[in-house]
Amino acid sequence: MGKVREMGDNIGRILKRLIAGKSSLRRERANLPFEEKIKIVIKLQEIAENMRQSRGK
């Protein structure tokens, strides 16, 4: 029982770290200069287009 709880605690800690990392990355990206953000949007459009083409649509 103790081991299961320990494992659960570890997973909880890892998840917490991952979520915290994701939200700090999100904040970082939100604070980029507008020009940089637009460059990312264009990159996202290219990725979406490649995916669309690879699906044959």
Place this chain on the structure above:
Amino acid sequence: MEEAIKILNQLRENSLLKDYAICEGVALVYYIEPLLTYDLDVMFIPSDKDKDRIDVLSNIYKYLTDRGYQESKEHIIIGDMPVQFIPASDKLTKEAVEKAREINYRGQNTKVILAEYLLAIMLNTLRPKDKERIVKFVDEYDFDRELLSKILNKFALNDIFSSLTGAHPDNNG
């Protein structure tokens, strides 16, 4: 996007529209992390001579197609950017354009709808993609709560806001 902004400013200088501001996806990108959006949506106040026309876009489209820009469905392609023109047709959208934030993009002045008005417009439109964006926007952006509350009260959007976010604009976050 530079070419599109240059042309939008030309349209304003030549009185083909009274004023404009970037709205929807690209405006959202101004405030939060970049997201996938395919076009540049532009909300505009028609010129005095066009404001009562049913086809409020015809002079703008004529100006652009005369200069070689191609139409594509509901867009007109300027440079590498499909641009959609959305007439500001009610008090909320007109006010949003008038009070939009002046910004500089690669040496050119342009305007972006203020975050609080952008949210109000999405609450008013409430398409499925607006619902998704509202939740993300409210979660990620630190709004001017006083201004947001004022706008939501003025345009009777408080209830929709609360039902979607489970919060009141005065105490969200």
